[in-house]
Amino acid sequence: MESLKAEGVTNVFGIPGGANLPMYDAVVDADFRHVQTRHEQGAGHAAEGYAKASGKVGVAFATSGPGATNLITAIADAMLDSVPTVFITGQVKSHLIGTDGFQEADILGATLPFVKHSFQVTDARQIPEYVHEAFHVASTGRPGPVLLDVPSDLFSTDIEYTPRTEPVELPGYKPSTEGNIKQIRIAAKALANARRPIFYTGGGVISGNASEELRELVASDQFPVTSTLMGLGAFPASSDRFLGMLGMHGTYTANLAMDRADLIVAIGARFDDRITGKLDEFAPHAKIIHVDIDPAEISKNVGAHIPIVGDVKQVLPKLTREYRALQTDSGRLEAWWTQLRGWLHDHPLYYDASTDGSIKPQSVVQTLHKVTNGEAIVTSDVGQHQMWAAQYYGFDQPRKWINSGGLGTMGFGLPAAIGAKVACPDQLVTCISGDGSLIMNIQELATSVTENVPVKIFLMNNGYMGMVRQWQQLFWDRRYSAVEMGGSPDWVKLAEGFGATGLRVDDPADLESTMRAAIEADGPALVDVRVTQEENVYPMIAPGTAAREMTEAPGLVR
C-alpha cells in the first residue's frame, strides 16, 4: 500500500476475494479511491480507460483463480494497445502453489504471452521493489501491462517499508528514447526532397504526449497527415492538412495518398494489417521513415528505409529543427496538394440519406459532436458504431478518443468510460456502443450508478452484430448466421433497473433533443437509439486486397 502511494496512485479498480482479503483490508484506510466494479474484466478495462484518458498508470486488483482469469481479456487488450497498466492479483498461499489449491490458477503462466512483464512474489520483502519496478516498466518505453501475482500469506506479512529514493534500475530494460541524430538528419533531408510525402501517425503520438510536437513539425511545411484509429486527436481533424483516418475503413484520400506517396513518415504507428492490406502491394512507390520507441516494430511488417528508434516527444522537435534548417521550398508540394484536394473533393465520407425514416447511425455521431461541441471524451465498443465514431466525430485533441483497436474487445466501452470519468471527473464522458457489445459488460452500469461515476451511453441499436453482419452480407452471400439480437433486452427498462436514466429515440427529428436530455440528466444515462438496421461502413478495403481497390459507399456519385 505504501509503495502504491509512493507511485502516486490515486485510483484503483477491482473486486475482492479470499486471496486478496489482506490487501482489501488495507483498502479501508488507503489514501486512494477504490472503485468496486461488478466484474474483474470491467475493472481491467476501467483501468485502461483511466490510463488512456489521463496518461497515468491504470491499476486493477483481483483475487486468485476466477478473479484473475476474468482480468485476462483486459490484460491482452492493454498489451495490444500499449496501455500502461498494473494488475495485482491475489494468489493461493505460498505452500499451496502447484497443488491445485482452492481457486488456484497459474495466472502468471496464462498471461505470459501478453504481458509486458510480470512478477511472482515469493517473499514479502520483494513487494515494494516489485511494485516500483512494475510501475516503471508499465509506464516507460513502449507502455504496456504488468502483472504482479501475490500469494495471500505474503500480503499479510509485516515488512519494513523504506521509501525509495533512487530511480528504478533494471539491468535488462533500457528503452532508447533520444533518437539517433544522424538518422534524424537523413530523415530531414529525405523529407526535403520528397514531392509526395505523407505523415502516418499513430497511437504512439498520444501515449508519448507528443501532440504539440507533431503539430509543430507539420507546421514546418505543407505536409498532409493521416492517422490510425489509435492516433485520432493527436493532430486536429478539423485542420485542412488532415486527410482523415487511413486503413480498412479509412478515407479514400488517406489510403490513396499512402498508395501514391514517395515518402511515408510513420510516427508511433505499427503498420498493422488493417493499414497495409495486402502487404506486397502496400505503398509501392514509397520510402519509409519510421519513428518508434520499440525497435522491434521497425521493419517488422514493412521495411524501414530510415529507422529512428526513440520517443516521439524527443525525436519530433529534433526533426522539426533539422527540417527547418534546410529552408526547403514548399512549392514542390503544390502538385501533390492539387491531387489530394481533388480526391478530398470527389471522394468524401458519404452516406445515403435515410429512405425509411430511420435514424442514420453516422448522424448519431455527428449529432453527438454537435451537442458536445466536439469536446467530449468518447469511448467506444467494437463494431460498426466504432468505425462511424472514428470517421465522423472529428477529434481535435488527444486523449479524447478511447477505444480497443488491437484486440478489438467488445465490452470495452462502458468500463473504459467509467475509468475515463474517474480520471477526468470534470469532463463529459460519453460511450458510443452497439447492442452486441454493450450487453457484454452491462453489469458495469451498476458501478456507474453506485460509485457515482456518471457516464452517458449512446447505444446504436441496429438489432445486429452489425460488423459481422456486414461481412456476412458482403463476403458470405448474405447468409446471416448468429448475428441477430432478437430485440432483447428492453434497454430503457434495463437502464432504469440499474438506477440510471433510460431513454429511447427512433425519430431523426427527436435525436438531438434526446441526446441533450441524456447529457443534462443527473447521473448515468443510456439512450437506445434505433438506427438503420442494415447500414454498412464505407469506404472499405476488403481483406487481402490493396488500398487502391477500396470500395466506397455505393450511393456516392462523382
Next chain:
Amino acid sequence: MEAGTPDLVKLEDLRVPGQLSGRKHVLSIQVENKPGVLARVAGLFSRRGFNIDTLAVGPTDDPSISRITLTLDGAVHPIDQVTKQLHKLVNVLKIRDMEPEETVAREMALFKVSAAVENRAEIIQFAEIFRAKIVDVARRTITIEITGSADKIEAFERMVRPHGLVEMVRTGEIAIARGHE
C-alpha cells in the same frame, strides 16, 4: 533550395537492409537466473513462429546469470527481428549473434549403436577417427560419446547409422567467442 541538390538525400538511393541472412545463427543469450525465464524465452519463440533448432541452458561464471545458447536458421527467420523481440523480455540481459569465424561452437552427443561381433571393430574404428570415446559396451550395443561441431556430429551419425542406430542424444550447441573477448 532546389529539390535534389546533392546534400539532400535522394529518395531513390534509399534501401531497406536485407532481412534474411540465409545461414545458421548461434545466439548466445545472457538471462537473469530467475524462475520462469526459460518459459518466457521459449514462449516467445513459439508465439512468434520462430523455430529453434537447438537449445542449451546452463549457468555462467556469475550465479545470478544463466546462458541460453540457441541455434536457428537465418534463411527462414529474420534474425534481427528475433533478437529485437528477445531484447523486449525484461529478464534478457545480453544477446550475441555469434560470428561463425570468430566462434568456437561445440555440441556433445551420445550414440547407442547396435554392434554385433562382426561390425564391432569397424564401429570402434569410426569412433577413433572422430576422436569419440566409447563409454559403455553391452552384449549387443556400444555407446559412444562425441564432442564437436554440429557438422562433425552429423557426419558421425551418417557413418554409424547403417550399422543400426538404437538411440541418439544431443545437447544442442554451446558457443564462446575466440580470443580475448
